[in-house]
Amino acid sequence: MKFFTYKGYPLVRKDKELYFGNMYDEYVVWMQILETEKQQNMEVASKIKIYLMRTDEKLNPMEAIVKTGERESLYDALDLAKAWLDRAERETA
DSSP: OOOOEETTEEEEEETTEEEESOTTSSEEEEEEEEEEEEETTEEEEEEEEEEEEEOOTTSOHHHHEEEEEEESSHHHHHHHHHHHHHHHHHHHO
């Protein structure tokens, strides 16, 4: 199955949740759209909670969370998520 990618990582969205990264890697980023605002007849994310998580299925979800952050735009959230994934990849290599 092919996924949409952004800056080299798969990006999957379902409703107000996004997953960014490869699920077979050690880390993935989970994002929740907490608030939206209307801009030019379109709903745009205005508050996004970001979680860097380990993909180890043996961990409970609270133990899997390594970092959290919050951003006011989807682009800013994705840029932070990419930086986290790149850094995690370098540290585990």
